[in-house]
Amino acid sequence: MEKFKKLAIIGLGLIGSSIFHAARRKQLAIELSGYDSNPDVRIRAKAIGFASIIADDVTACVKDADLVILCAPVGAYKSIAQGIAPHLAPGAILSDVGSVKGAVIRDVGPFVPAGVHFIPAHPIAGTEFSGPEAGFASLFDGRWTILTPAPGSDPAAVERLKAFWQGLGSQVDVMDASHHDLVLAITSHLPHLIAYNIVGTAHDLEQVTEGEVIKYSASGFRDFTRIAASDPTMWRDVFLNNRDAVLDVLGRFNEDLKVLQQAVSEGNGELLFDTFTRTRAIRRAIVDIGQDTAAPNFGRNKS
Amino acid sequence: MEKFKKLAIIGLGLIGSSIFHAARRKQLAIELSGYDSNPDVRIRAKAIGFASIIADDVTACVKDADLVILCAPVGAYKSIAQGIAPHLAPGAILSDVGSVKGAVIRDVGPFVPAGVHFIPAHPIAGTEFSGPEAGFASLFDGRWTILTPAPGSDPAAVERLKAFWQGLGSQVDVMDASHHDLVLAITSHLPHLIAYNIVGTAHDLEQVTEGEVIKYSASGFRDFTRIAASDPTMWRDVFLNNRDAVLDVLGRFNEDLKVLQQAVSEGNGELLFDTFTRTRAIRRAIVDIGQDTAAPNFGRNKS
Numbered sequence: 001m002e003k004f005k006k007l008a009i010i011g012l013g014l015i016g017s018s019i020f021h022a023a024r025r026k027q028l029a030i031e032l033s034g035y036d037s038n039p040d041v042r043i044r045a046k047a048i049g050f051a052s053i054i055a056d057d058v059t060a061c062v063k064d065a066d067l068v069i070l071c072a073p074v075g076a077y078k079s080i081a082q083g084i085a086p087h088l089a090p091g092a093i094l095s096d097v098g099s100v101k102g103a104v105i106r107d108v109g110p111f112v113p114a115g116v117h118f119i120p121a122h123p124i125a126g127t128e129f130s131g132p133e134a135g136f137a138s139l140f141d142g143r144w145t146i147l148t149p150a151p152g153s154d155p156a157a158v159e160r161l162k163a164f165w166q167g168l169g170s171q172v173d174v175m176d177a178s179h180h181d182l183v184l185a186i187t188s189h190l191p192h193l194i195a196y197n198i199v200g201t202a203h204d205l206e207q208v209t210e211g212e213v214i215k216y217s218a219s220g221f222r223d224f225t226r227i228a229a230s231d232p233t234m235w236r237d238v239f240l241n242n243r244d245a246v247l248d249v250l251g252r253f254n255e256d257l258k259v260l261q262q263a264v265s266e267g268n269g270e271l272l273f274d275t276f277t278r279t280r281a282i283r284r285a286i287v288d289i290g291q292d293t294a295a296p297n298f299g300r301n302k303s
Numbered sequence: 304m305e306k307f308k309k310l311a312i313i314g315l316g317l318i319g320s321s322i323f324h325a326a327r328r329k330q331l332a333i334e335l336s337g338y339d340s341n342p343d344v345r346i347r348a349k350a351i352g353f354a355s356i357i358a359d360d361v362t363a364c365v366k367d368a369d370l371v372i373l374c375a376p377v378g379a380y381k382s383i384a385q386g387i388a389p390h391l392a393p394g395a396i397l398s399d400v401g402s403v404k405g406a407v408i409r410d411v412g413p414f415v416p417a418g419v420h421f422i423p424a425h426p427i428a429g430t431e432f433s434g435p436e437a438g439f440a441s442l443f444d445g446r447w448t449i450l451t452p453a454p455g456s457d458p459a460a461v462e463r464l465k466a467f468w469q470g471l472g473s474q475v476d477v478m479d480a481s482h483h484d485l486v487l488a489i490t491s492h493l494p495h496l497i498a499y500n501i502v503g504t505a506h507d508l509e510q511v512t513e514g515e516v517i518k519y520s521a522s523g524f525r526d527f528t529r530i531a532a533s534d535p536t537m538w539r540d541v542f543l544n545n546r547d548a549v550l551d552v553l554g555r556f557n558e559d560l561k562v563l564q565q566a567v568s569e570g571n572g573e574l575l576f577d578t579f580t581r582t583r584a585i586r587r588a589i590v591d592i593g594q595d596t597a598a599p600n601f602g603r604n605k606s
Binding site (some may be wrong): 017099128134143144173182184190193195199201202205210213214215216217222223226227229230232233235240243252254261264265267278280281286290291292297298300 | 494
């Protein structure tokens with residue numbers, strides 16, 4: 001892959017900082033330029049030192065960059081795009097890492113100047129931690145990144161961004177934005193909504209104390225709390241910007257849950273057994289293709 | 304702790320075999336006697352060698368045992384209890400590891416002969432794997448085991464069973480059976496039902512292929528598949544035997560989810576943000592008391 005001259009990242013949280021770490025590991029860009037709207041985050045990012053420079057204003061950050069990646073919560077994209085558009089270099093690639101893609105095209109697309117290649121992207125990777133300290137170089141290793149270029153995008157620019165993500169350690173797929181948003185609604189957005197919800201329900205249950213929920217969490221509950229510890233701003237913006245797909249899969253989820261609820265209510269052991277049996281194969285497939293560990297309990301147990 | 308002379312375990316799956324491994328580690332019993340109704344499991348258990356003897360009939364297994372622990376799915380308890388009752392030694396402790404306790408008292412209680420101490424128990428520990436090969440000695444280390452003795456149980460027998468579980472590595476709490484069943488309904492049974500359900504929904508969604516769900520599972524979905532890979536027979540029996548408490552907490556979950564659904568539908572970012580913020584504290588508390596790892600992604604990432 002041809003090195004980028006200047007990689008500019010706006011938003012220095014988990015994903016932005018991890019891109020810097022991974023780009024340094026493989027020397028994918030000569031200059032690494034970062035910016036965050038929060039001055040405190042900029043100070044911390046400087047101290048960590050994953051970028052060549054942390055700019056104090058966003059226009060300096062993107063000036064002369066041939067790759068600009070938005071890593072802020074998607075709700076901030078529109079105003080960022082508006083602010084940086086006049087300062088983007090001709091021929092530059094403008095990309096992002098947002099968990100929704102239709103809304104990003106809607107919010108950013110109109111501001112992209114002619115001659116700049118706008119190629120939205122979404123790395124399917126993360127942890128429950130946030131902030132510049134949370135990033136690390138191997139976050140994307142073996143994971144998938146989805147690019148959603150508009151029809152008519154420059155194939156060379158798409159290939160270059162693809163090679164960049166492969167250089168970060170990721171595998172890359174290309175699909176259209178609306179399909180992305182539906183796929184992520186079921187694999188990511190609904191699981192997060194459900195996890196946030198069940199942790200909330202447990203919190204509010206008056207007959208069971210919070211102390212009990214915490215002590216006995218190893219029985220299943222603790223797994224949900226990890227996801228429900230994800231960044232609230234990021235996730236608020238996801239749900240505000242992928243409403244239709246989320247409501248669609250949530251509707252399916254509710255219908256299916258009603259069937260299970262009835263089976264529990266009626267003591268229909270056969271239906272319960274059949275449901276609980278077929279879900280094992282999906283787990284096995286996920287482990288088989290290397291998207292999760294085969295170790296019991298995600299490897300948390302000493303064995 | 305005074306050693307048991309003979310520990311008899313009926314049901315040689317993950318929990319039964321782990322009790323044997325952990326009991327050997329600390330030499331908590333002189334003779335370790337196992338039985339499983341499945342002849343193939345008995346053969347495999349013999350080959351692994353975690354017990355002094357694997358009996359080919361259940362009465363031989365429990366004969367002269369001073370501690371008998373039922374480790375089969377709870378749906379099988381009634382017939383097991385009926386079968387072993389005449390063969391239990393006077394003064395023996397009869398216990399179990401079932402995930403529900405009210406139904407166990409209902410099914411087993413009537414068969415317990417006078418002079419035998421029936422003390423139901425539930426170790427809050429497990430993995431998504433099943434069978435005699437899945438067991439390991441450290442499964443209970445640092446976890447909690449809940450005893451639910453009936454009022455009037457012999458305090459010395461309760462203390463002895465408590466010491467046994469502490470010897471296995473566990474911390475021990477005592478509560479009444481109906482409270483146990485409600486606590487576990489929210490911390491364990493509902494999370495499993497939800498996880499089974501969402502994996503099923505993803506499986507059935509016609510616009511998203513199973514291959515896509517599997518590839519992009521690192522975005523949240525994969526966490527649910529681990530729980531949804533748990534033993535189907537065990538979990539069928541849990542839901543058949545803790546119906547009221549499960550339906551109660553499921554009702555709360557559904558009400559809360561309706562509120563979130565409406566917030567997504569109406570674009571109520573404030574409500575979403577507030578919900579997503581307060582759930583973080585519970586995660587922190589679980590990690591702080593050592594019931595989960597602090598490592599990002601449960602430690603699955605190399606960092």
